[in-house]
Amino acid sequence: MRPTGLGIAVGDHALLRTEDFGQHWRVLPQGDFTGSVRPMYAEFNTVQALSDDVFVTAGRDSFFAGPPPFYRSEDGGVTWTQLGASDFDDAWEVYHLEFINASEGWLFGF
Amino acid sequence: MHTTDGGATWEHVLPLGTFGRITDAQVMATGKAWALHRQPDKLRRSENFFQTSVVNDLPVNHTWHQVEFGSETAGWIGGFYGGLRRTTDGGASFVDEPLPGFQYGGVDLLMHVVAPRADEAYVLSVRTGAIEQGIIYHTVDGGITWDSLPAMTDPTHFASGGVVQMDVLPTGEIWAAGSYGHIYASAIPEVLLPGDIDGDGDVDYIDRDLFVAVLMGADADPDHELRSDLNGDGVADGEDISPFVIALLTD
Secondary structure, three states: OOOOOOEEEEEEOEEEEEOOOOOOOEEOOHHHEEOOOOHHHEEEEEEEEOOOOOEEEEEEEOOOOOOOOEEEEOOOOOOEEEOOHHHOOOOOOEEEEEEOOOOOEEEEEO | OEEOOOOOOOEOOOOOOOOOEEEEEEEOOOOOEEEEEEOOOEEEEEOOOOOOOEEEEOOOOOOEEEEEEOOOOOEEEEEOOOOEEEEOOOOOOOEEOOOOOOOOOOOEEEEEEEOOOOOOEEEEEEEOOOOOEEEEEEEOOOOOOOEEOHHHOOHHHHOOOOEEEEEEOOOOOEEEEEOOOOEEEOOOOOOOOOOOOOOOOOOOHHHHHHHHHHHHOOOOOHHHHHHHOOOOOOOOOHHHHHHHHHHHHHO
16 A cells, blocks of 8 residues: 555456555556466465555466466556566475565566 | 665666565665575575575465565565564564464465564464454464454455555554455545644644654554554654654744
8 A cells, every 4th residue: 555545456367456555455457467377267365565556476387287367467467468488487486575675576486 | 576766777686587476575784685585485684785685495385475574674574365474683584473363274365464573463363264264363473372353354354355554554444455456445644744743733832842752762552653653654763853843843
């Protein structure tokens, strides 16, 4: 949750977004995601706000057991793009992510 | 895995299969970093972004799942069954910090630890039973004394299954998420004007002076420190100067 009231919640098969400190939440449509692992096939374990505009999230491909989905949003969580899939091993699950700025970060898991 | 281009490309930092799974980790901009391994339970700590690291054994039977540092030296590890340990030497050694009122033996489960500062921590636990209840413990003296937050002990807020994670805003408001998709707030926070350090509704020379005093270490008022953290990274420092100047010039 950002001090502005913008927040992202992640879980199994869905991401939710609020703009008013959680008074109202909207499940983000699958069409707002660009990538091979749509949220309906993924379980998201971790999310981090890098600014009011940039969010990142990751988890596991729970349907095809492929590389873990890592998604990044540059517009405050409205649209998301999957990145880095070719660098990840199949069936790897991300439990936690840590970014220290907009560019540099780490994924941790099993 | 490590990226320096925002996530477009990644490279391995630790080989797959190095000890057990990593359930939690923390990396600071200075290079200090920690990772918690499970099965076997170990704490990895590094001074250089995991380029090199030292691994310590942890006591077994605590189901450790979280590492959380409020400064470069002071931090915590938490386990599902109530194991809670604090370090003041960057993770080289730990001491047990039992929570008063916590029912051990699987009745209460420790779900999440957030440490906004070196001596301050919030611990989210769930009391299992017919109606599960979320309880948040809070310390401001490094675990010497603990309070439970009254607003969060009302079972009507939490009677929905395990409450698994929380977020503490710079304003002090707490958000907690439940395993069945429920989200709880300790209160709807007042929207503060960025840069309004004294909270009087504007950004002016008084806020400028308070902001400078916080950055110089001359003002330790917790509210002023929180409001001086304009970029929301958990600390009031030089990185907040640019957003403060923008706030001052635009108000």
